[in-house]
Every structure is written in C-alpha cells, then in structure tokens.
Amino acid sequence: MNSSMLKRGLRLRSTLGPIVCGLAALVVAAACIFIFGYLIQQGWHALNWTFLSTDPQPSLLEEQAGGIRIPIAGTLILVILSTLLSLPIAVGAAIYLAEYLDERRWWTRGIRLGLEVLAGVPSVVFGMFGIAMFSKHMFTVLSSQGAEGAQAAFGRSFLVASIVMGIHVLPFVIKTAEESIRSVPVGYRQGAAALGITKFRALRKIVIPAAAPGIATGTILGMGLTAGDTAIVWLTLGGTINFATDNWWQAPHWLEVLRGPGSTLTTFIYFTSPAGEGNATGLAFGAAAVLVLVVLVLNLAALLIARLSAARG
Amino acid sequence: MSNAGIATEERPAANRTEALLADLDTAAKPRRSRRPSAGAALTIDSLGVSYGKKQVLADVSFEVPEHRITALIGPSGCGKSTVLRCLNRMNDAITGFRMEGHVSFAGQDIYDRRVDVTELRRAVGMVFQQPNPFPMSVYENIALAVREHNPRVSRHELDDTVEFALRQANLWDEVRSELKRSALGLSGGQQQRLCIARALAVKPAVILLDEPCASLDPISTARIEELLLELSNEYTIAIVTHNLAQAHRICDDVAFFLIGELVEFGPVSQVFDNPRRRETAEYVRGSFG
Numbered sequence: 001m002n003s004s005m006l007k008r009g010l011r012l013r014s015t016l017g018p019i020v021c022g023l024a025a026l027v028v029a030a031a032c033i034f035i036f037g038y039l040i041q042q043g044w045h046a047l048n049w050t051f052l053s054t055d056p057q058p059s060l061l062e063e064q065a066g067g068i069r070i071p072i073a074g075t076l077i078l079v080i081l082s083t084l085l086s087l088p089i090a091v092g093a094a095i096y097l098a099e100y101l102d103e104r105r106w107w108t109r110g111i112r113l114g115l116e117v118l119a120g121v122p123s124v125v126f127g128m129f130g131i132a133m134f135s136k137h138m139f140t141v142l143s144s145q146g147a148e149g150a151q152a153a154f155g156r157s158f159l160v161a162s163i164v165m166g167i168h169v170l171p172f173v174i175k176t177a178e179e180s181i182r183s184v185p186v187g188y189r190q191g192a193a194a195l196g197i198t199k200f201r202a203l204r205k206i207v208i209p210a211a212a213p214g215i216a217t218g219t220i221l222g223m224g225l226t227a228g229d230t231a232i233v234w235l236t237l238g239g240t241i242n243f244a245t246d247n248w249w250q251a252p253h254w255l256e257v258l259r260g261p262g263s264t265l266t267t268f269i270y271f272t273s274p275a276g277e278g279n280a281t282g283l284a285f286g287a288a289a290v291l292v293l294v295v296l297v298l299n300l301a302a303l304l305i306a307r308l309s310a311a312r313g
Numbered sequence: 314m315s316n317a318g319i320a321t322e323e324r325p326a327a328n329r330t331e332a333l334l335a336d337l338d339t340a341a342k343p344r345r346s347r348r349p350s351a352g353a354a355l356t357i358d359s360l361g362v363s364y365g366k367k368q369v370l371a372d373v374s375f376e377v378p379e380h381r382i383t384a385l386i387g388p389s390g391c392g393k394s395t396v397l398r399c400l401n402r403m404n405d406a407i408t409g410f411r412m413e414g415h416v417s418f419a420g421q422d423i424y425d426r427r428v429d430v431t432e433l434r435r436a437v438g439m440v441f442q443q444p445n446p447f448p449m450s451v452y453e454n455i456a457l458a459v460r461e462h463n464p465r466v467s468r469h470e471l472d473d474t475v476e477f478a479l480r481q482a483n484l485w486d487e488v489r490s491e492l493k494r495s496a497l498g499l500s501g502g503q504q505q506r507l508c509i510a511r512a513l514a515v516k517p518a519v520i521l522l523d524e525p526c527a528s529l530d531p532i533s534t535a536r537i538e539e540l541l542l543e544l545s546n547e548y549t550i551a552i553v554t555h556n557l558a559q560a561h562r563i564c565d566d567v568a569f570f571l572i573g574e575l576v577e578f579g580p581v582s583q584v585f586d587n588p589r590r591r592e593t594a595e596y597v598r599g600s601f602g
Binding site: 104185187188190191192193194195196197198201205206209210 | 403408432438439440447461511512
C-alpha cells in the first residue's frame with residue numbers, strides 16, 4: 001500500500017464540523033420536542049370531548065369555566081372565511097404574474113416590490129389598519145352599528161378580521177402559487193399552443209390543474225398562518241369571548257355572528273393567560289394544545305399533498 | 314396500417330433483431346408510388362429572422378411541396394428549427410422576434426394581421442423533439458384539442474375522432490383498452506405517436522416535426538418513420554432532422570441550411586448523390602456537423 005494514502009492525523013475541522021452541525025440540529029429538535037411535549041402535558045386535560053364541545057363560562061373557578069367550543073368555532077370561521085376571500089384573488093394574481101406580466105416593463109418591478117413590502121408588514125400593523133379603516137361609517141355593513149346613532153362603525157367583527165387576515169396572507173399564497181405555476185413544464189404550454197389552443201384555455205385546462213397541488217399546499221400553509229395569528233385577531237375581532245348571539249350555530253343567525261365579535265383559539269389563549277384579563281392557565285394550555293395540533297395537522301396535510309403529487313409526477 | 318413485422322413488447326428477444334432489420338430494410342426500399350404533388354403547401358419567400366439584435370436567418374426562399382416529406386437539415390445553430398417555427402408562427406411567443414419576408418399557406422400570408430393564429434395552428438400542426446403529452450388520459454389529450462376547435466362536438470363524434478386519430482398514428486391497438494390511462498404512463502415512442510395523433514385529430518393539412526425521433530430508441534424511430542411515410546399520402550410533412558440517414562430514408566426533398574442561409578434545396582437523390590454546392594457535399598458526406 002502506498003504510504004502517502006494513509007491517514008495523516010486528525011483533521012480537526014473536518015471531523016468537528018459535522019459534529020457541531022449535528023449539535024445545532026439536536027438543539028432545534030430538542031426545543032421542538034420540549035415545547036410540544038410541555039404543551040401537551042399541561043393541556044392534556046383539554047383533549048376530551050366535553051371540553052371541546054362546551055362553551056366557555058364566565059367563572060373564577062376553573063372547574064366551572066367551561067370549555068373552548070366557541071374559540072374553536074371562531075378559529076374555523078376565521079380560517080374558512082379568510083381563505084374564501086383571499087384564494088381567488090391570490091390565484092388570479094399569481095396567474096397574471098406568472099403568465100401575462102411582461103418582465104421587461106418598469107412597473108413589473110414595482111408590483112413585485114409592493115408584494116415584498118406587503119409580506120414584510122407586521123401583523124399588528126395590519127390590525128391597526130383594520131380597525132382604523134373599518135371603523136369608517138361606510139363599512140357599517142361589515143360590523144355592527146356600534147352605539148345608537150354613532151357616526152362610526154364598530155369596526156370589529158369576523159368579517160373585518162377575515163378581510164384583514166386575507167390581505168395578510170395574500171403575499172405568501174401568491175408567491176407559492178406563482179412558483180407552482182412557473183414550475184409546470186413548458187412543454188405543456190408549447191404543445192397546447194401548437195394545437196391552436198388559446199393561452200387562457202391552456203391555463204384553465206392544463207397548466208392550473210397541473211399546478212393545483214402546489215397551490216393547495218400554499219393555501220393550507222396560509223390557513224396555518226391564519227389559525228396562528230394573534231395580533232390581527234385581537235385587534236379586529238373585539239375582545240369578547242362569546243359570539244354576538246346565542247344559538248350561533250343556527251343558520252339564520254350566521255350573518256349576525258359574522259358581523260359581530262367573538263374569539264378564536266389565539267385570542268382565547270391570550271385572554272385566559274396570566275397576561276390577559278382572565279387567569280385560567282389550565283384553559284389557556286388546553287386551548288394552546290388544541291391550536292398546536294390544528295396547525296400540525298394542517299402542515300402535515302400540506303406535506304402529504306406535496307409528496308403525493310411529486311410521486312404521481 | 315398493419316403492425317405485421319414490427320416488434321411488440323411481447324415478442325421474444327431472439328426475434329426482435331430480425332424484426333428490426335426487416336423494418337429498416339422496408340424503410341430503405343423505394344417508396345410506394347405516390348400521387349404527383351399538387352404544388353406547394355407552404356411558400357417561404359425571402360424570409361429573414363432576428364431575435365433582438367441577433368440575425369439568425371437571411372433571405373430564405375423555398376417551397377414545401379404538398380403530400381411530400383421535406384427535410385430541413387444542417388448543423389446545430391443553422392436556423393432550421395427557426396424556419397420550422399416560422400411556418401406555424403410559434404416564434405411569435407419569443408421575445409425580440411422580428412421577421413421580414415413572407416410565408417404563405419393556402420395562398421394566404423400567414424403573418425397578415427387578420428389571420429387567426431389558432432386556426433393556422435390547427436391546419437399546420439407541430440410535433441416536438443421531446444414528447445409533450447398533457448398530464449391527463451390518452452383520451453383527454455386528444456379530446457381537448459378537438460373540443461377547442463369544435464366546442465359543440467358530440468360525445469359520439471369525439472369517440473370516433475379519437476379512434477381515428479389513434480389509428481392513423483398506429484397507436485390504437487396499443488391503447489384501445491386503456492384510453493383513460495394517464496398519457497404519462499406510456500413509453501417514449503408511444504407518447505410521441507400520441508402527440509402525432511393529437512395533431513392529426515384536428516385535421517391539419519401540414520405536420521411539422523422538429524427532430525421527433527431524437528429522444529427515441531431505434532425501434533421506436535423506425536416505427537415513426539414508417540408512420541410518416543404512410544401519412545405523407547394524405548398530409549404534407551416537414552421534418553427537421555440531424556439524422557442524415559433518416560432524411561435519406563424517408564424524405565422526398567431536402568433543404569440544407571448553413572449559418573442562417575438556405576444553401577441548397579432539391580430532391581433527396583440530387584442533394585445526397587449530386588449536390589450542387591461544395592458545402593452540401595461536405596455536410597452530407599459527414600465532414601462536419
């Protein structure tokens with residue numbers, strides 16, 4: 001054996017490097033597991049049907065404090081409504097950006113810059129914008145009148161929160177949707193063009209369906225953002241726990257519910273935490289555990305869709 | 314349109330070589346007698362093309378005869394694919410594309426503002442180097458294009474058209490029981506024949522092919538060459554190819570391009586056996602490119 005090939009002592013950096021990186025990964029994993037584990041351990045009591053299906057009751061005693069049915073419903077309403085509002089706009093904008101916008105024009109960079117800026121606006125700033133804008137009298141339809149004969153709208157309701165939240169996640173969903181559309185093979189578009197199929201029809205029938213898994217992934221991740229946001233919801237939903245009316249699950253009351261305030265899991269956690277007005281940490285942890293599970297399920301669903309579509313190729 | 318003599322996947326390997334040799338032999342024989350060409354399907358007159366500041370074609374003039382197979386040959390970068398794309402205006406989508414001169418189809422200048430490009434592309438179809446079936450079933454691949462040009466087509470008519478197109482492309486027997494299967498699951502050669510079927514389904518007059526066999530194995534290539542020979546009885550075919558043997562095997566006329574210019578155009582026997590220009594002689598004898 002040629003002696004020059006034998007190992008020449010410990011190469012310190014090459015051996016230590018992977019170890020240090022491994023430790024960093026370990027720290028991240030440990031933090032994840034610890035936080036998650038602690039939440040589940042503290043909030044374990046919440047994961048029973050009674051807790052999930054009972055409305056919160058105003059009471060200083062934890063045993064009589066009820067459950068988190070309303071906050072759960074609130075989160076669901078917010079997520080569904082904001083997605084319904086923002087998805088068509090996001091997909092439309094993504095299609096325009098990917099397929100029709102001429103990259104050479106000067107205003108193209110302006111549009112893209114605007115999207116980047118929008119993406120960077122802190123959510124609490126969005127919340128302020130929401131209250132300020134939707135308190136204007138013309139937006140009374142979105143929230144209740146407020147005091148009798150007042151000049152301004154109340155400015156806080158599920159409708160308002162959903163609109164503001166929809167705008168907040170818009171840059172993110174547009175970005176993922178645009179990337180999905182761009183990554184559809186150019187051969188499809190060429191083949192369609194050569195057959196005399198118009199560009200828009202090719203988009204509708206071939207490109208967008210092919211990009212659908214990517215768009216779905218982006219949308220679901222956006223839902224996760226919505227479910228987890230606190231600042232916007234706290235500011236634009238009103239600081240109450242209950243909906244505007246009892247019997248909120250009945251259809252005739254839905255408009256009233258949407259135009260009124262309420263709570264979501266995030267605001268409920270804030271409310272019942274030591275920092276909020278209530279002080280029922282048991283409830284807070286319970287809601288936190290449920291919320292973390294919701295977000296986890298959403299992320300896993302997005303991952304699953306991405307994997308399945310990649311496998312189908 | 315029989316498949317006799319063509320190796321299928323079920324044949325034992327020992328017979329495949331015989332079958333392949335038989336195929337190549339068939340393709341090299343003198344072609345079946347053909348109807349005399351009725352004239353030019355496409356006329357290219359003083360065509361010049363530039364992308365931005367870069368001139369890629371200059372003063373190209375020739376005719377693509379009807380019911381014939383015309384080859385466009387030349388080394389890489391000579392502009393033959395650009396010429397092909399001018400014939401169905403696929404170059405329109407390329408930024409910076411500018412052209413001068415005229416291209417006529419059926420007596421009409423295809424670059425006239427009043428021309429409906431989608432109708433042009435129905436009549437002048439194109440098949441690409443990489444097969445590009447849509448990510449849907451075999452049936453839908455063909456049906457999509459048919460419905461585009463005939464929105465009120467009935468289900469019954471559609472079924473007939475799909476079968477007709479697949480038969481014409483020599484693909485029917487292989488997919489007839491699996492029309493709903495995803496086109497992406499077909500082999501490369503089958504996908505390319507599907508792309509040809511797709512183009513045929515909208516009843517074109519001309520089919521343009523840009524190196525259609527470049528990504529296929531020899532057996533699939535032989536099958537497509539035989540298919541093109543059959544199709545040339547009914548359709549006009551123009552094919553860009555790097556494969557001189559292929560050009561010699563199946564083409565009637567040859568256009569030889571070099572650095573953006575048409576150097577020579579003539580019948581295949583003349584261009585290969587008796588070229589008028591020195592560059593042509595050097596190219597067809599394999600001295601370069």
